Amino acid sequence: MLRKRxxxxxxxxxxxxxxxxxxxxxxxxxxxAAVECAPAWSASAVYTGGNVASHGGKNxxxxxxxxxxxxxxxxxxxxxxxxxxxxGTPTPTPTPxxxxxYAPDWAAGTSYAAGAVVTYRPNGKQYRAxxxxxxxxxxxxxxxxxxxxxxxxxxxxxxxxxxPTSTNPGDRYVITEAQFNQMFPNRNTFYTYRGLTDALSAxxxxxxxxxxxxxxxxxxxxxxxxxxxxGGLVHIVEQNTANYPHYCDRTQxxxxxxxxxAYYGRGPIQLSWNFNYKAAGDALGINLLGDPFLVExxxxxAWKTALWYWxxxxxxxxxxxHAAMVNGRGFGETIRSINGALECNGGNPAQVQSRINSYxxxxxxxxxxxxxxxxx
Numbered sequence: 001m002l003r004k005r006x007x008x009x010x011x012x013x014x015x016x017x018x019x020x021x022x023x024x025x026x027x028x029x030x031x032x033a034a035v036e037c038a039p040a041w042s043a044s045a046v047y048t049g050g051n052v053a054s055h056g057g058k059n060x061x062x063x064x065x066x067x068x069x070x071x072x073x074x075x076x077x078x079x080x081x082x083x084x085x086x087x088g089t090p091t092p093t094p095t096p097x098x099x100x101x102y103a104p105d106w107a108a109g110t111s112y113a114a115g116a117v118v119t120y121r122p123n124g125k126q127y128r129a130x131x132x133x134x135x136x137x138x139x140x141x142x143x144x145x146x147x148x149x150x151x152x153x154x155x156x157x158x159x160x161x162x163x164p165t166s167t168n169p170g171d172r173y174v175i176t177e178a179q180f181n182q183m184f185p186n187r188n189t190f191y192t193y194r195g196l197t198d199a200l201s202a203x204x205x206x207x208x209x210x211x212x213x214x215x216x217x218x219x220x221x222x223x224x225x226x227x228x229x230x231g232g233l234v235h236i237v238e239q240n241t242a243n244y245p246h247y248c249d250r251t252q253x254x255x256x257x258x259x260x261x262a263y264y265g266r267g268p269i270q271l272s273w274n275f276n277y278k279a280a281g282d283a284l285g286i287n288l289l290g291d292p293f294l295v296e297x298x299x300x301x302a303w304k305t306a307l308w309y310w311x312x313x314x315x316x317x318x319x320x321x322h323a324a325m326v327n328g329r330g331f332g333e334t335i336r337s338i339n340g341a342l343e344c345n346g347g348n349p350a351q352v353q354s355r356i357n358s359y360x361x362x363x364x365x366x367x368x369x370x371x372x373x374x375x376x
Contacts (some may be wrong), residue, residue, distance in 0.1 A: 035059070037084035043072055046196035050108030050137075052129075058281045061122060067135045069253055077254075079122040083085050090350045103150060117148055126150050130200070136285035144285060154307040173215035174200065174224075183223060183362055187233035191268070195299025202304045203286060205310045209326045211215065218325040221334050222310055224322070224359035226268040228351070229338075236296050238265030238272065247273045255276060258292050266295040267302035269309045309338075315376055316341035330373025344376035352376060 006176055016160045040058065041053035051062045053071065060071035061083035071078040103126045106118035116129040122140050127138035128148035138145035175183075177193045184191070200206065207219045227233065239243075247263040250258040256263065256274045263271040271280060274289065281288030284304050288294060309315070310323045317337035318336050324333035336344045343351045356374050 013100070033081055035082065035084045054084055057083055057085065103148075106135075107136055108135050108137070108141055115152070164320065172200070172204070172206075173212065173219055174207065175219055179366055182365060184227070184233040188236060190236050190296075190299055190302075191230075191233040192299045196303050198300040199303035199307055203307045203322075205326075206307055206311055206322060209322075213368050213371075214326055216366050217331075217363060217371055220362035220366060220368070220370075221331050221359055222326050223304075223319070224331070224355055224362050225334060226306060227358045227362075228271050228355045230268055233268070236266065236302070238270060243297055252278075254289060257290055262292050266292065268304035268307050271295060271305045271309065276309075280305050283312065311335070315339075328371075330371055331356065332373045332376040334375045338375055 001272055005087040008361075037054035037057075037129070038059050039051040039054065041055040053062070054070040058071070058080040059080050062077060062079075069077045072080070072349055092151055096158065103117045103119045106120050112118070112129045112135065114129050114132050115120040118129075118138065119126050123139070127145040128178045129144060130146050131144045136144050153278045168262070174197065180193045180196070206222070209215065209216045209218070230236075241264075244264040248255065249267075252275055254274075263272060263274045271277065277295075278289040279290045284301075286294065286301060286304075288301075288305070295305055309321075311320060314320055314335045316322070317326070317333060317340050319329065319333065319337065321334035324330065324337060332344075332352075335352055338349075339351075342348060352375055359374070360370050
């Protein structure tokens with residue numbers, strides 16, 4: 001087109017003036033439509049946050065780990081990136097906040113130090129890393145990232161991210177290794193003291209909220225319930241293998257990618273069911289849905305799943321076990337949150353008493369009182 005215009009006579013150019021006006025628009029439209037399609041989405045492939053695949057004439061970006069969840073479906077996993085292969089105008093890339101020049105685009109798999117600020121392109125918003133992490137999705141791993149409102153200041157100085165309910169977050173109570181060994185004299189060597197202490201960073205409010213008495217009571221309550229669930233930290237996996245295939249809820253959009261019988265009870269809290277593995281993994285920034293066996297291979301991961309349940313899940317109760325201890329509801333309410341449907345209200349008083357006995361022994365060992373409301 002440009003070559004013809006150079007060779008045309010002045011008369012021809014004048015006569016075609018009205019056509020020439022439209023030429024730049026035609027070129028721009030062609031350029032905007034020429035979006036290359038990413039590799040085609042495959043139901044058998046595994047995608048992690050930030051991966052892009054094409055499906056139905058569009059590019060799609062995965063928000064987090066996924067397999068066999070169709071782009072454009074109702075799973076909420078995929079972000080529409082616009083048409084590709086000449087099928088229309090692509091979705092424009094969000095413009096960074098002009099007052100946040102220090103917030104580069106987040107990139108999956110990139111290591112971020114505490115205090116780093118990024119722009120998350122799928123929604124155009126900024127997030128600040130409150131804990132160092134290897135590139136977890138800011139919209140999923142809320143322990144590692146928090147929403148951030150940009151200002152005119154330079155890169156902010158990292159600040160601690162304690163629980164908002166913690167009265168003294170730097171004064172977490174931690175049992176000693178000698179106390180740990182005394183509590184669990186016959187424990188499996190898999191359940192290490194180091195694994196427990198390494199896992200504590202995942203939930204700063206645990207044993208770090210309230211008075212010293214409350215902090216000690218919470219630690220004792222957590223370990224007493226764990227003691228009951230695992231026979232004194234002896235069992236790593238659920239002993240009744242007949243239950244294994246029943247923990248796959250196939251109605252979930254993500255299914256059971258590790259296999260139907262892969263989501264049996266594991267770890268201190270005996271985490272089970274595919275939806276619990278996915279929820280715990282998303283919260284911790286670990287792909288437990290795809291690799292549930294990690295809970296029985298890595299002591300720190302095993303302890304983290306127990307802390308995830310304790311701090312974030314109500315179970316059959318009305319509050320988390322953590323909330324029960326820091327809000328004065330007592331040890332009995334933690335039993336309700338963990339196994340209340342089967343044990344509380346007279347369901348199995350012997351099991352309830354077994355938990356109470358462990359709790360009373362542990363509080364005595366670490367030098368505090370058990371408090372009120374011990375039963376459920």
